[in-house]
Amino acid sequence: MDFASLIGIVSGLSLIISAIFLSGDIKSFINVPGMMIVLGGTMAATLLTFTFREVAAAFRAAAFAFTKDREDPNTAVETMIRICNVGRKKGLLELGNLDTDSGFLKKACGLIADGSEEDVVRAALRTEIDSLKMRHFAVQDVFKKMGAYAPAFGMLGTLIGLVHMLSKLADPSSIGPAMAVALLTTFYGSLLSSMVFLPMAGKLKARTISEVMQLEIMLEGAIAVLKGNNPIMVYESLSSFIPIKERVPLEKMDIRQGDI
Structure with missing residues (x-):
């Protein structure tokens, strides 16, 4: 698992739960009607915006x-x-049999x-990269929309709770539960969104940037192979995509021929 994600989830939930325990009883923050309003409303609005296949693909x-x-x-x-080494030693035709x-x-x-x-190779591979960006943007948009819908339905739940409270002011015992729904739905919406x-959505965007960089390296590498550049030139060209502190020196790379 991505350790940064694990640390973020665990630390975030731990701090929130700890704050709840320190300020009172955790049972006070559990309200089934409020959860139904926020979760149900968010999912319903999301399915109205996107197809079921798009939503399922986003969660996958x-x-x-x-x-x-x-x-x-x-x-x-x-x-x-x-x-590059394969192409220079065995010929470019051999690359068609490459197993990857x-x-x-x-x-x-x-x-x-x-x-x-070169222009044909570049255009074909650029189309692949642009198509990947569009597919990933559609996936990210699902969670961006859900991040916007959740607080909105939290506010809707607040209004529902206030209406119930105002309609039963004559009964003091009903004011507390109605106010709980009013406040907790806003809490649920904000928590789910943030x-x-x-x-x-942010994690998927970061992964898209990372994957696009991988493909850009392959694209420029393919052009370098097509031009017959030597391994040192290929390394100097492609390593520019990587921050200096993260680059692996050429002499430490395993650049022997074999399975790719």
Whole structure:
């Protein structure tokens, strides 16, 4: 699991629960009608905005982003240098037989092996990157919308609670429960928005940036291979995508030929 996400979730919930315990009884913060208003309303509005498939895809992507570590861009640089070595020693045609799990890299190598021009390779791979950005934006938008809907339904629950309270002012015993619904729905909406939905959108955006950088490295690496650049030139070109402090020196990379 992504340790940053784990630390954030655990520390955030721990601080909130601790504050509740220090200020009173945690049972006072549990209100089923309020939860129904916020959760039910948020999900209903989300399903009205997006299709069920889009919502399901968003939650699958969130689970992946929170459970898988970010890929090291140095690995992509290393891979492209190894491909460069294959192309220089065995010929570009050999790249068409390259065995890799990356569909993007497989496509890049296939275009090179087919003898495509640089502008054709760049345009085809750029289209892949732009399409990925659009798909990821749609996933992020689901959680951004949920982050906006949750506080709105929290406010709606507050209004419902106030209406109930004002309609029963003659009965003092009903004022407390109605006020609880009024206040707790706002609390639930704010908590879900700030601790769940918006962080999910932010995490997915960060993963998109990371994945796009990986693909950009592969794109520029493919162009370098097509031009017949030597491994040192490929390394110097591709390592520019990585912060200086995070770069792995060329001499420490495993750039021998083999499985990519």
